[in-house]
Amino acid sequence: MVDPIEAQTQSTTSTKSNVSAAKALHEIAKKKLSGQLTIRDPNVDSIYWRIYVGNGQVLYAGSIGGQQERFRYLLQQNCPQLEFSQLEKPQSDYQYLCQCWQSGRLSLQQVRQLLFLLSQEAILHTLTLPEVQLGxxxxxxxxxxxxxxSLQQTVAPLQNSINQWKQLQVDIPSPFHRPFIKELEKFAQAVYQRKTGKPQQIDFLTQTLSQNYCLYEVATKLKMDILKLAIFLQPLIRADIIGMNPYRSSQNDNRPIVACIDDSKTVQRNVKLILESSGYRVIEIMEPARALTxxxxxxxxxxxxxISMPEIDGYELCRMLRLSSALKEVPIVMLTGRDGLVDRIRARMVGATSYVTKPFQPQQLLSVVNELVNSSQIEAS
Incomplete structure (x- = not known):
């Protein structure tokens, strides 16, 4: 597998699980690279971190997924005077702050300071991850x-917080996880014994933890620093009084679904990293014989x-899908190392909608997927 940082001369996203975010950032700063570093914790679904760099310098860092919750919390902590309204798709927190500057709500100096603080907080959480996939x-x-x-300017003040979050990692995998009360009576007793606050404050804490909020949202409601909140919750988690749910469950996951049928784990990881960090849910299918079900x-x-798979090749599988009443209208994109005219014609003849040659550039794949998914949604409506 190609190291995504060492392969700087290629415009393709690769993934690697045994390279730390710290090492990747060090290489970026050392080689003065420009682009986007996408970081995924393989143990936390639907949350990605993205660090934008130019000539080795940090331009911005933020999250993909959980953006509203995180941004609202960080604004409350760092700029409470800014009246926040919901981000609109495809608007990002970066675009929102740029609009605040352009409209005169914030000065350029204020926006730059906020961008720096938001970037620090994002990079902090990438540096606490024990295992990552990088693109x-x-x-x-x-x-x-x-x-x-500079990376040094950004990271140096964070070392103490990084160490504290690392100690919390086993019990609190991410600030996007959702705490919930498992034993209400034990919770009330434990909080009372710790003399956390007045009865009405304890009631408010109990109500807040009963709303299925993520840690960012809980900290916002309580107007509390999220690290202090996590430190407060950790002994209750270890005592099995508080439980932790992942940020998003499949039941309320309304992202567009893209199925990837490929027996290569490398291709599956690359596709997942490119598409899920752009708002899609990717289903990995390694065995083509089970694809139809x-x-x-x-x-x-x-x-x-x-196209080239054992048991059933892509041409035959594509033909089978087109015979299914449930799947005959679903766009099919062939991923292949073959780039001949005959292969493209054959793919069209069996019902393929489009054709992408491997290795593909991230933006190339994303553009094809965006266009076809948007077109199919318009036709469906």
């Missing part, structure tokens, strides 16, 4: 560019399919 894309994708800070059950918005 690097040479396209920066920020406009306008308002911040440029999975696709009918999960009803994807689009299917990515390798």
């Amino acid at each position: 690097f894309d040479k396209k920066i994708g920020l406009d306008p560019l308002l911040l440029s800070a 999975t696709l009918v059950r999960d009803k994807p918005s689009l299917v990515l399919m390798d």
